[in-house]
Amino acid sequence: MVLQWDVIGDTEQSVLADPVRLRSVRRLGGRGPDEAFDRVAMLVRKLVDAPIGVVCLVDADKQYLAGQVGMPEPFASDRIMPLTHSFSRHVVVAGEMLVIPDVRADPRMCGNPAITQVGAISYAGAPITDPDGLVVGALCAVDREPRDWTPSEVALLTELAAVCSSEVCLRIARAVAEETQRAAESAHQQLELLTDLTESLAATMDVDEAMGRLGRIVTAGLADWCVVTYADAPGAAPHVSAAHRDPARAADMARLADLAARSRTDLQTVVLAARRHGRPVRHADGPQKLRGRVSDAELAALATAAGLGSSMVAPIISPVRRRVLGAVLLVNGPGRPPFTEAEERIAAEIGRRAGLAVENSRLYREQRHVAEVLQRSLLTELPALPGVELHARYLPAQDGAAVGGDWYDAFAQPDGSVMVAVGDVSGHDIEAAATMGQLRNLVRGNAYGRNDEPGVLLAQLDQTLHGLRVPAAATAVLARVRQSWSGYAIGFANAGHPPPLLLLPDGRVQVWWVPPEPLLGLPLQEPRTTSVRYVPPGSTLVLYTDGLVEDRDQMLDDGVTRLAEVLRSCAVYPGDELCDRLLEVASRRSDDIALLLVRLTG
Template identity: 60%
Template sequence: MGGRADAAFDRIAVLVERLVDVSAAVVTVLGVDRQYLPGQVGLPEELAAAREVPLTHSLSRHVVEDGQLLVVPDTRADPRMRDNQGVQELGALAFAGVPLTDSDGHVLGTLAVMDREPRAWTRSEIALLVELGEVCSSELRLRIAREIADEARRAAESAHDQLTLLGELTETLTATMDIDEALGRLGRMVAGRLADWCVVALAEPSGSVRHVSAAHHDPAYAELAKRLAQVAAAAPREMKSLVAAVQRTALPIREDAADPKSLRARIAPGEIVEIAERIGLTSYLVAPITTTVGRRIVGVVILVNGPDRGPFGEAEEGTAVEIGRRAGLAVDNSRLYGRQRHVAEVLQHSMLPELPEIPGIELHARYLPAQIGAAVGGDWYDAFVQPDGSVMLAVGDVSGHDIEAAATMGQVRNLVRGDAYGRDDEPGPLLAQLDRALHGLGMPAAATAVLARLRRTDAGKSDSYELTFANAGHPPPVLLRPDGEVEVWWEAPEPLLGLLPRQERTTHRRRIVPGSTLLLYTDGLVESPAQLIDEGIRRIREALHGNAALAADELCTRMLDTATRRDDDVALLVIRVH
């Protein structure tokens, strides 16, 4: 293992780096005079390529020497570490590491994290590091078992396959925060590689069944497996009983010679046993899904073999336990993400205004959070009536996709409202004043925006509307005319707000006839990393063309359906004049 990268340990390093939010994470194995790095993320390029350092540069050797967890908030204040060359070369001013042990308890290396600033490590961060250290130790033990069992080729190959499965499983489980999707993927990955078929069940803290999924390696049994999951989900007593049985022992349950007749006595819905017999049931293994927070057993992974595969061994049992641990980590992550996303969405929507009701003018707005991150960002829209009866319209986007961006967005929107209300200035001067205010108040905001004023005018025999607008680095407004034609109001670009204050910004004028629909939107609707903005504009033109009679609310839905990516927020304001 020395001097070589290991994909499984690299994945663990990346996982702990993301979850603990550190500058570097390493999986180390210590030799006689060198420290090897089979897993790493965040190290300098030269060291990452070499995958080894002298022990004189090792911070992890103190963990191995002590044989226990080591937490150092500031390495410069630690007598053993402050003179270590690794501190100077890596800039490792904070360190935390847990020992990795073999099956006999001997310490072989560490799972460690480092940061470039002194850091007070939290209890939850250390608990997570300890738990992932156990996972990493299990990986290490499986590697050792494989290396010392070369003479037993089949056993070694099996251990390798299971280790690969665990590595891939970790990557798969961290690829989504939808726990139902994650557990469904788990079953599909395990079926055929560790068992013939697999059932995954998850219980809520109240004891009710939250999730049941089933997968078989043979596509011919796909519908039967799906039906099995449906019947099991509709029989919560049996699922709760199975979870409770594992909770009582906190150990896996293994049956090498399963008798379907005995299952009939314990499982009331006979269809479950009938399907199991048809799919194949001669041995099974039930492993707990254990959360990292609180070490609670919240579900089970059920592995089942038919007559052609044979019973499960100790290696499969150990791997099944690891699968349960990783599934538990996914459960924790999903629940934490769900809570954070809910709070973020409530915050975001609380900062978006209620649109006014204006005779002759329909206003509709949508806000669509990104599908990644905390579901909060700097996109916003606004509309309010001036004392003279004109209507101010605004859509903007403060850079960022976090709580700070949302807070800044709220301040920028309020500045727009406070500065524009009651004034007859054109949108250009109003945006220029906003630019000066952002700089004068020291607000660290870089934002795009379109600010517009809509007035009813008397143009001959029929009413019409005059719209004036200014654009600070924002996608162009789009107008759907009553005849179904679409206008895109491209203008000479002007810089974003908050960069360099401008004394003047341009005001543009358009006349709008009744029956027209104006769209103001943020870049999440039209931009994609692989395409020019023109392609996004083309999509919304096509969706709008010929649809002047469509309800404005339905137009909102159609516009959102044109978005090709969901890693950015979308704010949309639709204005229809009558």
């Protein structure tokens, strides 16, 4: 007999715990008075003439009194009863009307505490169903003495239960619609978060900046605060950033990130958990266990102040090397619900996109290093020449590669004169740099050992470019510096390039405008010309490319005038510092810059 009741108990539990049925019960709102169901309970008392009328919704471990009349305290106010007090659970299990004249004589109910605590002796209950026909509860009439329920009373209870079922179906349909709308809104918000994250991470190649942006976006839409940690290589020092939804906690988050970077043990625990699982892991174990994972006292205090509730760790995974590079720790304060499965999927995608950002930054740094080595190999190492002091700078475009088509050069001729040049091949990429290297070598090879004036040398260079089919379109200034009776004679030719500047010893600045001539590599209609200027010792010749003076909002002449004013105001600075001051003229560097200073010391 005991075995039989155990089986019945298991069957009852399986019905009550059915997740589909429970989803309907919980969509109805649960605990609390309900005006509509209270009216139905009142109708039961009036029409059936029963002292107690109840609309019960039966959960897995309790029942809610959605509507009631005649129940004693505390049940009347609390609107909740344990299943040990429930007669209606038998209606749910049976799935049909249940009529008991005297519950004390029924083996299923004779030990029910409601007999003494509620005074329930006679019970009649009709099932209330959801849209799928599952029984979510019962409409019941209860009497405090034995009673034979009449067919008309049973029929009336059945009809009123059908009214309750209709109301239940309407409410569930409304709840489903609201859930669908919330899910759609949540999906839209999550899509927006991932879109914002992708755009933000793609906008920078600085990985620390990218992780800072990630933290700000994540805390705006997914978690109260977060910590991002990653390492460029196994065993390397970790990079750590932290962000909080509340901007007032920015200083605390900066301190927390600093402490976390120093406390390698705490970080390793987070990263190892991410590496071990290879997917986001949710924790809803509360602040005590979270604090227990942090060994540093100040770090634990900052984390507690930030708010400790549920947490989730998402691995940062390299899409290239297929390994865990770090982790994103997401934390919600105690006032927010635990992270959901949908948020876990979003966290996984965040980790993947963070891994892509780290890899993009690594590849960019590697490519930039290669480009910088290439650029240094193409640019001239300035010679040490008697009576001539040389200083130069090269800066790639801020929005381009680390190499470009701008160049400078200086070399001594066998006759003692000095050739100096600055040029600009169209473009700022590897192809432009390769063309620039060819052009610079052609200038050297064409000019070295010859006594011709710069205009003649540039004209010969045009012929060489055409004859060798070098696809170059470039501007350039080529100058020869010779000693003369007055100091120095500078002859120069300009192929479509910005004018040279000359800083005189007395601080005045000359702008050497000459009639424009075609770019190198274009067909020539007339011979190129050479202009000659005589300058005193102590003068400084400044050659530069247009990236230093170009501005989309101003004429080129305005940029040259601005550069001349800076040159005049900074005349007293030594050569290297003067170069730095002149480079500050280019506030928005959208093109490469080459700068060559030639100081004629005597």
